[in-house]
Amino acid sequence: MDHSDLTRMLKHAATAPPAAVPRALEEGVMARIRVDDGRARRWRSFIQWLLILAALSGVVTAGMIGWAMASRDTTHTTPPAMELFRTGRPQ
Structure with a gap:
């Protein structure tokens, strides 16, 4: 097959x-x-x-874990130990 055969075949395919x-x-x-x-x-x-x-389940799970951890946290339930209250009035 040469160039002219290929050109003729492509023209025939395009016009068919x-x-x-x-x-x-x-x-x-x-x-x-x-x-x-x-x-x-x-x-x-x-x-x-x-x-x-899946997204809703993740949000609910994170909320439950956060609530459980916050309910067990005792950081803010007792006042901080201050030197003034331990030793009494300074002399």
Whole structure:
């Protein structure tokens, strides 16, 4: 195959009418696309709910851990030990 054969073949391919898809095949393809679109929407919804629930679970868990740690913390329940209260009035 030389340059002129290749050019002729490319021109022929560019000017050729598009191949017609049989009507029955086109309907089948469109039905499959609709089914796949519904399946994709369901998966997308499932993943979104999964992410939302995971984020909500993380926030609730962090809140519970923070509350549990704060309820056991005794730092502010007793006053600080001050030298004045231990020894009494300075002489």
